[in-house]
Amino acid sequence: MDQGDIPALLSRMASDEDASRKMAVFKLQSSINDPSFADVFISSGGLMVLRRLIMTSSGNTLAYSLQSLTRLLEVDMGWDIFEGPTASDLVERIVELIVKNPLVNILRGAMSILVSLVGHSQSHTESSRTPGTFGFRALKPAVAVHPQFLELVIQQLQSADHALCASALMLINALIRDALSGEVSANKISPTTADGEDWSLMIKKLHDLGLIKAVYNLMRSSTLQDLAHPMLEFQSLTKVLLRKWRQVHVDVERTEHRRALKSLHLASNPDRGHVNGHSRDGSSERTGKSSKRHNPEKWRRLGFESESPAAEFGDAGYLGLMDLTDYVRRHEDGFQKLLLEQASTPLRDRLPVAQASLAVTMILYEHFGVDKTDLEETRGYRGIDMTDHEILFRPLLLQWSRLHASGLHGFFRVWKATDAKYGDFDKVAELVRILIEQVVGQATRTKDLLEVEDDLQEYDVPRLRELQMSLLKLSFEEKWGQHLIQVREELRQEALHFVKEQRVRCLLEGSWFERPAAQNSTGLPWRYAKLSHNKRYLHYADFHQQTAQDPVLGTLPERVALNAISSVVSNVSASDDVRSITSGSTLKLQHAAKSTTKITINTEVGGKEQAMLTLWPTSHSLASEWLDGLLMLLGQAPITAETNKLISLVSDYGLKIRLLNVRMDAAFEGPPPGAGVVPSRKDLDEDYFFEV
Structure with a gap:
């Protein structure tokens, strides 16, 4: 359509006849994404006419109007339609369409507009504009009127119309991205401040509405090709979310953190005499003659290293506390039984449940490469080949909590099978890391979660040790090279001498x-x-x-x-x-x-x-x-x-002993800096001694 036709087009769009309006807006949607055409359209007052159609029309006329606005926003024009005192009415109208209108073509258009509205960065707006026009804040008044909005958006993830399903997922992604960005105003606010907790509340609400289950089912389905981009973005946003949780430090001065720690203590079924009198940081305070002295092993009996548990979440952060409290909440009976079984065992020989939970959290964190994704990277998927679904998509990532629980049960099983003691903790953790790699890492995209959980519980422990030896040998051969050859030769000579004797x-x-x-x-x-x-x-x-x-x-x-x-x-x-x-x-x-x-x-x-x-x-x-x-x-x-055979057995046994005394990550680091370098005696005199 030529720019000269715009006055006549606007006249037909404002006509009292629906047929005329429908034809005009139908033609508009095919031309509006041309920036030069859009510029003339806007300068001619077209936004006002288009807004009126969206507010008052129905059927195909409404669908074409929504599609026209969507395409206008896609070329980053027409944002003025969301300015001024009537902006909230327009947003509420679009939210209402999603809540009440059953027509797929109208739902698709409405959701696409909200994707643009929520995703439009505040940095693109002029300082004179009203803060909060964009992002989730623009939707809050309308969502207050239609509280079922988010639930209905998530329901559309089950739609048979793939385009609508994709639009719904894109809207959810935009909401999550806006929440995680912390841009509650023109200035970014740290997620660890009081105001910055808005993002966690939004995420919790989405999860409570069944978001994870819906996306998990989609990710394992055969319809991925039509949803590949928003699905991959959601997967990456999940990693960013996990990273955010980990970056939040556990602080007993914060109510929800203190409450979580208290729930761990109470769930452990402590002696009633030790329940009263605990302070906000988990220590005991005498409140009067009726108070009793607190258990001196209050937190260590739960598997912490000290009586100051908050400090032990330094690496895993609030993510580690969430995982532990969620596990205890879901498996409280087993948790109490495990603590009771170990009550007669010396403290240093017990299975440290809390430390094991934190170890599993970090094993999963590293396994899924959570630290390798940030918020900005989640946008750049347009150039990626989306055909290899088995490599791109990791639906098990969305089942983090259940994977953590199964991994922790695997830790308990390996600990008992190897008769481990406290000093063996790191070695057991390495075996669990290999267990996760073998079961979770090699699981296909469509493998059922229950099968994965069963495999984690049934994987042969001796087989884990064999895999550990193989991995250590490979890594040492690659990184240590001649050093390992020399060790092997030394061990073979020792074995030869032993067998000769x-x-x-x-x-x-x-x-x-x-x-x-x-x-x-x-x-x-x-x-x-x-x-x-x-x-x-x-x-x-x-x-x-x-x-x-x-x-x-x-x-x-x-x-x-x-x-x-x-x-x-x-x-x-x-x-x-x-x-x-x-x-x-x-x-x-x-x-x-x-x-x-x-x-x-x-x-x-x-x-x-x-x-x-x-x-x-x-x-x-x-x-x-x-x-x-x-x-x-x-x-x-x-x-x-x-x-x-006997010589090889003795030699390999010696090598295994040496390898088992080295952590897996040390194998990949190679020799430490300066290894093998003879220190210089420059500037030294003869006044020295050897310390034996």
């Missing part, structure tokens, strides 16, 4: 060997061998039968000097192979038929090897002990799978 000890104790019938021409089927105390000779003798007491060295006349051994040949390592180990530590494989396990000890005579002694172990374990014991005595490497 064990194998040689078997030889020193002596063992019985049974000669096979085909090899028994002497009628003496049993052979006993034993290493001398100085480890220089292998003594042996043949017997008709095993004796009740093992023979001593003095009864074993035959002996082999270890320094005369040239090789040890055996078929212990594999059933179809004969492995020959020479003094040069070379390994030769010779195919042989499967036969009785034997160990042949050779010596070199005239350039050729001949057998000095043959042993027939009665078990694979005995064969492994003697074969590898002999090889290790000769300075050679063990070859049997059983011995090598």
